[in-house]
Amino acid sequence: MTELLTCAQMRDIERRAIESGSVTGLDLMERAGQGIVDAIFAQWPELLRQRGPVPAPPRYFRQDEGGYFSRRRAVVLCGPGNNGGDGYVVARLLHRMGWQLTVFGMGEVEDMPPDARVNRTRWSALGPVVPLTCDAFLAVSSGRGLADVYVDALFGTGMTRPVQGEALKVLDVLAGSGGDDFASRTVAVDAPSGLCLDSGHVPGRPEGYGRGLRSVALTVTFDSPKVGHVIGIGPDICGRLAVCDIGLRPWREFEGDQIDPDAPGGTMRHMNVRLSGAPMVREGRRDPEDIARHLLKRASGGHKFDHGHCLVVSGGVARTGAARLAARAALRIGAGLVTLAVPPDAVAEVAAQTTAVMVREVTGPADLAKVLEDRRIRSICLGPGLGVGARTREMVAVALEAGRHVVLDADALTSFADDPGALFALIEKGRVVLTPHGGEFARLFPEIDARLNAPRLLADDEAWHTALAAQGGPLYSKVDAAREAAASSGAVVLLKGRDTVIALPEGPAAVHAAIGARAAPWLATAGAGDVLAGFIAGLMARECPPGDAAECAAWLHVEAALAFGPGLIAEDLPEMVPQVLRGLENGDQPHLVGQ
Ligand SMILES: NC(=O)C1=CN([C@@H]2O[C@H](COP(=O)(O)OP(=O)(O)OC[C@H]3O[C@@H](n4cnc5c(N)ncnc54)[C@H](O)[C@@H]3O)[C@@H](O)[C@H]2O)[C@@H](O)CC1
Numbered sequence: 001m002t003e004l005l006t007c008a009q010m011r012d013i014e015r016r017a018i019e020s021g022s023v024t025g026l027d028l029m030e031r032a033g034q035g036i037v038d039a040i041f042a043q044w045p046e047l048l049r050q051r052g053p054v055p056a057p058p059r060y061f062r063q064d065e066g067g068y069f070s071r072r073r074a075v076v077l078c079g080p081g082n083n084g085g086d087g088y089v090v091a092r093l094l095h096r097m098g099w100q101l102t103v104f105g106m107g108e109v110e111d112m113p114p115d116a117r118v119n120r121t122r123w124s125a126l127g128p129v130v131p132l133t134c135d136a137f138l139a140v141s142s143g144r145g146l147a148d149v150y151v152d153a154l155f156g157t158g159m160t161r162p163v164q165g166e167a168l169k170v171l172d173v174l175a176g177s178g179g180d181d182f183a184s185r186t187v188a189v190d191a192p193s194g195l196c197l198d199s200g201h202v203p204g205r206p207e208g209y210g211r212g213l214r215s216v217a218l219t220v221t222f223d224s225p226k227v228g229h230v231i232g233i234g235p236d237i238c239g240r241l242a243v244c245d246i247g248l249r250p251w252r253e254f255e256g257d258q259i260d261p262d263a264p265g266g267t268m269r270h271m272n273v274r275l276s277g278a279p280m281v282r283e284g285r286r287d288p289e290d291i292a293r294h295l296l297k298r299a300s301g302g303h304k305f306d307h308g309h310c311l312v313v314s315g316g317v318a319r320t321g322a323a324r325l326a327a328r329a330a331l332r333i334g335a336g337l338v339t340l341a342v343p344p345d346a347v348a349e350v351a352a353q354t355t356a357v358m359v360r361e362v363t364g365p366a367d368l369a370k371v372l373e374d375r376r377i378r379s380i381c382l383g384p385g386l387g388v389g390a391r392t393r394e395m396v397a398v399a400l401e402a403g404r405h406v407v408l409d410a411d412a413l414t415s416f417a418d419d420p421g422a423l424f425a426l427i428e429k430g431r432v433v434l435t436p437h438g439g440e441f442a443r444l445f446p447e448i449d450a451r452l453n454a455p456r457l458l459a460d461d462e463a464w465h466t467a468l469a470a471q472g473g474p475l476y477s478k479v480d481a482a483r484e485a486a487a488s489s490g491a492v493v494l495l496k497g498r499d500t501v502i503a504l505p506e507g508p509a510a511v512h513a514a515i516g517a518r519a520a521p522w523l524a525t526a527g528a529g530d531v532l533a534g535f536i537a538g539l540m541a542r543e544c545p546p547g548d549a550a551e552c553a554a555w556l557h558v559e560a561a562l563a564f565g566p567g568l569i570a571e572d573l574p575e576m577v578p579q580v581l582r583g584l585e586n587g588d589q590p591h592l593v594g595q
């Protein structure tokens with residue numbers, strides 16, 4: 001399990017560590033700089049080998065520091081804050097190894113925070129700090145060709161406004177706007193500068209920023225990944241993400257571990273935000289795959305009703321495919337029994353296409369209420385192919401009033417676009433999962449969506465400064481949006497995307513990022529969402545709590561897509577479940593983010 005931190009949390013951890021007296025800010029900065037240097041050589045081990053004839057030792061080279069010299073060159077861009085401070089440490093450490101350095105700096109030394117100032121001063125004893133301008137930057141590479149490594153240490157967690165002026169010009173050149181490939185030699189300290197590590201947005205840049213520009217090769221962050229590394233365009237521009245341990249673990253206060261290992265499916269840990277399916281910091285706590293393993297253990301023996309009965313409500317004739325997909329998914333994930341509730345005119349159509357799934361004629365809301373008198377039905381899935389309108393609203397109301405676990409998707413959500421409050425009034429906390437995509441989310445939560453999209457609307461505008469200042473904190477992120485939606489609706493909200501966010505009404509949230517080795521772009525196929533809803537309903541039929549069900553389903557969904565590979569259609573997803581579960585049983589390593 002990997003905990004994702006916000007910038008404020010990271011600052012808080014650092015503050016507590018320093019206040020404890022066990023470590024100083026300078027120690028942390030030194031460790032960070034050393035971590036970056038180590039990550040550079042892990043990324044490009046060939047840089048440890050000397051190149052060409054050994055040049056005369058640099059003036060300040062000291063044999064007793066255990067270094068050696070080579071003709072390796074690095075260009076380090078240092079900002080005005082502690083991110084820049086890390087850059088000055090890197091410059092000093094590489095210099096000690098005999099590298100040739102060009103160090104650019106921003107701002108005046110006296111304006112810098114104390115630790116960064118110390119490190120800038122230390123560097124100044126070794127070499128010059130060139131004021132950062134685009135011309136000066138270009139002059140370095142045009143004169144001598146590309147350096148071996150570029151270090152982007154302009155801004156990290158302290159970025160508070162859109163980058164502008166010379167820094168922006170240099171960053172654009174670094175990202176390839178001039179045609180030179182600096183990016184594949186660039187290591188970003190904490191973040192490619194300009195990326196907001198809370199939201200994954202690049203403030204002040206139009207939507208789609210990053211397209212056409214190159215991602216840096218490597219981003220080195222400290223202690224834990226930040227939210228912005230895995231959502232928004234973060235994954236597109238960060239390259240490989242290395243997490244460097246700088247010894248802050250004792251001060252990283254989590255909000256208690258509330259997993260009950262014997263609870264069916266477990267309960268989602270009361271956490272801030274975590275990254276599902278990630279390898280970086282594994283602490284043996286319950287991950288989505290652990291939940292799936294747990295279910296496997298319980299799969300042997302018992303009566304079919306012991307594994308739960310799931311009801312999937314289908315649309316009318318020629319619109320039954322979506323519900324059939326969901327039903328198949330619920331069955332594959334191990335619901336003991338799955339019934340499709342089908343309008344009379346579509347019964348023949350559905351019956352002709354299903355075998356293990358049962359078919360039950362349901363004429364309308366009153367009939368649905370009657371079916372739900374069967375207390376063995378534990379979960380209900382409504383939405384896929386159901387149609388938008390009054391009938392769907394009534395069906396949803398009946399389902400929610402029946403006191404079962406319910407997943408609402410697609411048309412079940414859109415049917416409440418005119419009056420989302422009417423839906424939320426029916427939701428009983430702890431029983432309901434909403435699975436909107438971006439458009440459905442905007443219809444149900446228009447105000448939250450407007451805040452989420454504000455960064456794009458305010459692109460390249462002074463309004464940014466005002467908005468950020470007014471907010472007095474980080475940019476509003478997809479995690480914030482999902483959390484707020486969960487809190488205001490009382491449901492678990494699974495906000496879909498490559499960066500799927502799952503938020504519980506009580507506050508915990510998880511990001512399921514289909515990035516790195518978990519990237520499965522072919523999952524964007526018609527009907528995939530119906531399968532996801534079916535997985536959630538099936539897991540809830542098996543008494544998996546809604547939050548765990550949503551998280552486990554999101555994980556399985558991607559895992560099934562990866563197991564199939566390109567060419568996937570939605571029908572294939574449920575059929576891959578046995579293979580994925582078998583893999584878990586055999587102890588195969590699941591696909592992990594960041595590999
Ligand atoms: N928090 C921690 O525990 C640690 C932090 N470290 C480093 O410290 C960084 C955070 O340092 P800071 O809080 O000083 O923040 P940054 O260094 O990221 O940026 C703050 C500075 O940049 C200026 N600034 C912000 N946005 C700007 C913009 N768009 N244009 C021009 N100037 C802008 C601010 O006025 C301030 O001077 C981290 O990213 C990391 O690299 C590391 O040294 C290790 C420990």
Ligand SMILES: [K+]
Pocket residue numbers: 083152153154155156188189190191192193
């Ligand atoms: K940076």
